[in-house]
Amino acid sequence: MTLDPKAYAVIMAGGSGTRFWPLSRQDYPKQFLSIVGDESMMSQTWRRCLALVGDPQRVLVVTGARYADLTREQLPDLPAANLLAEPEARNTAPCLAWTAAELQRRDPDSLMLVFPADHVIEDIDGMRRSAEAACAAARTGALVTFGVPPRYAETGYGYVEVAAPLDLHPEPPAPVRHVAAFREKPDAETAQQYVEAGTFLWNSGMFVWESRALLAAMEEHLPAAARAAEAMLAAADEAGRSAAYAEMPATSIDYGIMEQAQRVACVEAQFDWSDVGSWEALAELLPADDDGNFARGEVAALDARGNLVHAPGEKVALLGVEGLAVVRAGDVLLVARLDRSQDIKELRERVAAAGMKDTL
Amino acid sequence: MTLDPKAYAVIMAGGSGTRFWPLSRQDYPKQFLSIVGDESMMSQTWRRCLALVGDPQRVLVVTGARYADLTREQLPDLPAANLLAEPEARNTAPCLAWTAAELQRRDPDSLMLVFPADHVIEDIDGMRRSAEAACAAARTGALVTFGVPPRYAETGYGYVEVAAPLDLHPEPPAPVRHVAAFREKPDAETAQQYVEAGTFLWNSGMFVWESRALLAAMEEHLPAAARAAEAMLAAADEAGRSAAYAEMPATSIDYGIMEQAQRVACVEAQFDWSDVGSWEALAELLPADDDGNFARGEVAALDARGNLVHAPGEKVALLGVEGLAVVRAGDVLLVARLDRSQDIKELRERVAAAGMKDTL
Numbered sequence: 001m002t003l004d005p006k007a008y009a010v011i012m013a014g015g016s017g018t019r020f021w022p023l024s025r026q027d028y029p030k031q032f033l034s035i036v037g038d039e040s041m042m043s044q045t046w047r048r049c050l051a052l053v054g055d056p057q058r059v060l061v062v063t064g065a066r067y068a069d070l071t072r073e074q075l076p077d078l079p080a081a082n083l084l085a086e087p088e089a090r091n092t093a094p095c096l097a098w099t100a101a102e103l104q105r106r107d108p109d110s111l112m113l114v115f116p117a118d119h120v121i122e123d124i125d126g127m128r129r130s131a132e133a134a135c136a137a138a139r140t141g142a143l144v145t146f147g148v149p150p151r152y153a154e155t156g157y158g159y160v161e162v163a164a165p166l167d168l169h170p171e172p173p174a175p176v177r178h179v180a181a182f183r184e185k186p187d188a189e190t191a192q193q194y195v196e197a198g199t200f201l202w203n204s205g206m207f208v209w210e211s212r213a214l215l216a217a218m219e220e221h222l223p224a225a226a227r228a229a230e231a232m233l234a235a236a237d238e239a240g241r242s243a244a245y246a247e248m249p250a251t252s253i254d255y256g257i258m259e260q261a262q263r264v265a266c267v268e269a270q271f272d273w274s275d276v277g278s279w280e281a282l283a284e285l286l287p288a289d290d291d292g293n294f295a296r297g298e299v300a301a302l303d304a305r306g307n308l309v310h311a312p313g314e315k316v317a318l319l320g321v322e323g324l325a326v327v328r329a330g331d332v333l334l335v336a337r338l339d340r341s342q343d344i345k346e347l348r349e350r351v352a353a354a355g356m357k358d359t360l
Numbered sequence: 361m362t363l364d365p366k367a368y369a370v371i372m373a374g375g376s377g378t379r380f381w382p383l384s385r386q387d388y389p390k391q392f393l394s395i396v397g398d399e400s401m402m403s404q405t406w407r408r409c410l411a412l413v414g415d416p417q418r419v420l421v422v423t424g425a426r427y428a429d430l431t432r433e434q435l436p437d438l439p440a441a442n443l444l445a446e447p448e449a450r451n452t453a454p455c456l457a458w459t460a461a462e463l464q465r466r467d468p469d470s471l472m473l474v475f476p477a478d479h480v481i482e483d484i485d486g487m488r489r490s491a492e493a494a495c496a497a498a499r500t501g502a503l504v505t506f507g508v509p510p511r512y513a514e515t516g517y518g519y520v521e522v523a524a525p526l527d528l529h530p531e532p533p534a535p536v537r538h539v540a541a542f543r544e545k546p547d548a549e550t551a552q553q554y555v556e557a558g559t560f561l562w563n564s565g566m567f568v569w570e571s572r573a574l575l576a577a578m579e580e581h582l583p584a585a586a587r588a589a590e591a592m593l594a595a596a597d598e599a600g601r602s603a604a605y606a607e608m609p610a611t612s613i614d615y616g617i618m619e620q621a622q623r624v625a626c627v628e629a630q631f632d633w634s635d636v637g638s639w640e641a642l643a644e645l646l647p648a649d650d651d652g653n654f655a656r657g658e659v660a661a662l663d664a665r666g667n668l669v670h671a672p673g674e675k676v677a678l679l680g681v682e683g684l685a686v687v688r689a690g691d692v693l694l695v696a697r698l699d700r701s702q703d704i705k706e707l708r709e710r711v712a713a714a715g716m717k718d719t720l
Binding site for chain 1: 382658659660661662663667671673674675676677678679680681684686688691692693694695696697699700701703704706707710711713714715716719
């Protein structure tokens with residue numbers, strides 16, 4: 001099987017990336033950082049997408065207008081017309097409605113493969129097989145989500161409950177199933193039940209559908225978004241686009257469309273995946289040094305293990321500490337328990353209250 | 361009672377201060393740092409001594425030659441002739457033998473009050489009363505040490521076991537007792553017994569004696585030091601002093617003299633005292649902020665308590681951590697458990713092994 005010849009890759013890069021503060025800032029969110037490997041996540045995502053669809057003309061990026069310059073800088077091969085700069089951040093349903101309308105105009109038979117810019121995927125071959133299966137499913141008119149087999153009882157993700165396989169010919173190179181239900185982030189006990197049941201997958205936030213199928217679902221479930229998407233294409237200038245975008249319902253694609261639509265399928269991801277959602281998640285992705293720490297920068301350690309150090313240019317000495325994130329960026333120094341790294345958002349409120357708002 | 365009119369204050373400032381790395385460096389040890397208050401410990405010690413003896417001519421500083429410039433810079437009122445620069449570090453007995461010989465030459469009836477430059481004492485009045493009592497005891501020919509009533513079962517100090525009071529008239533303004541024995545750093549159980557017995561005091565490293573009494577004890581117990589001290593005074597130049605000092609036995613005043621001498625007394629210190637021997641000891645001296653942290657620099661904290669932050673010019677965010685030292689100095693960042701801060705020395709070996717020797 002080969003990838004659908006009318007498939008376009010769409011990189012969603014509008015996230016403001018508060019969870020990697022102080023490395024990520026409001027003006028420089030996570031997707032633009034080189035926190036895994038030497039390349040930014042944006043650039044890595046671009047290369048994966050290019051490997052998948054084969055042509056820069058077939059890769060689109062949708063991001064906030066404030067990040068347009070950074071995007072052009074990091075993706076010099078991105079065609080100018082393929083950068084969709086959102087006038088304002090309004091969650092994922094609006095940007096995908098707009099992108100679908102744009103692709104529908106370019107090619108009524110186009111397929112959209114949607115990837116967030118800040119996920120880590122190493123296995124390109126596995127991703128290709130899964131994408132091929134997803135495209136085949138999308139050609140039946142279904143909205144397809146990628147589900148990741150859970151490796152542990154994560155409570156920070158939503159889950160997709162899957163049912164019977166889709167009847168696809170030829171046999172797709174990755175399992176594709178009907179979706180029984182989308183499940184919100186579970187508590188620990190429920191997450192454990194999901195993992196044990198074997199019919200629940202992590203909802204990854206990656207999707208495949210025909211542009212026309214998404215627009216049809218928008219017409220049905222978010223008609224204001226469908227109208228605003230048309231208005232975006234018709235707008236004569238930036239002011240017109242801003243006015244049109246302001247009419248978009250600020251909701252997520254999951255809540256606004258996937259959980260409402262009738263024809264939804266899930267392809268089981270045949271590749272490694274991390275959304276690198278926290279310093280703790282990052283630590284799991286990085287190789288450990290001889291002392292069991294995950295370090296960027298020079299580190300000397302005595303009885304210190306399992307710490308994530310990100311302090312390029314610094315000399316860091318650790319004594320007796322375990323499971324910490326030690327991060328220095330600009331003139332900000334963060335020392336946090338890795339298992340509290342989901343609370344960075346709340347910490348940022350303290351930081352603002354302490355008069356350090358300019359560091360956010 | 362007033363202070364003996366022939367009392368001289370001697371500030372011992374030769375310590376290399378490895379325990380406050382990375383703030384203290386080999387070229388900039390602890391006594392020159394402003395870690396408690398806005399003034400360096402050296403400068404604070406100078407002011408205490410001046411308050412005690414009343415005249416800059418009566419304060420001497422003995423320190424390593426490598427620290428002579430720093431000393432002059434921090435103590436602009438120190439008379440040039442009162443700075444004794446050791447050609448090399450050879451522990452405390454040699455520098456005190458030399459200083460005693462020098463004072464003996466200036467005034468055969470002189471008394472020496474010896475204070476390390478890196479201790480913290482706030483209660484000047486209490487210190488004066490204790491010093492007056494110590495001088496009175498020293499005038500009987502005894503070598504007098506200051507003992508600090510133990511506040512807890514510290515295992516990091518030596519102890520002085522005291523016996524019957526000295527028979528002094530008039531009654532001294534602080535208790536003075538004969539010394540039954542000096543005790544090495546005890547284990548935890550022994551330390552607890554010492555505290556409960558009530559007859560053991562922390563050996564503070566502060567002393568009072570007649571110059572002639574110390575020299576006599578040197579003649580008896582460390583004759584090589586007595587000869588080398590005479591040679592120091594007789595030397596015509598720096599080379600001569602270096603040669604003389606090289607003949608000094610490199611031993612401590614406690615081991616070389618106090619533990620050997622017959623006539624030894626202990627005055628019970630009537631003042632607060634800390635040798636600020638570690639980051640942990642420093643944390644105990646600093647006032648806690650609203651979150652229970654001890655901070656220099658801007659700090660925002662969420663569920664973080666009991667941390668010592670010393671990072672002037674940095675913005676520090678703490679999340680979920682307790683009992684840590686977070687220190688930034690130069691381009692070195694230390695994150696250590698406070699209760700491991702006695703192991704900084706061992707950590708420094710790791711730092712050297714990790715190729716960061718230039719930070720020591």
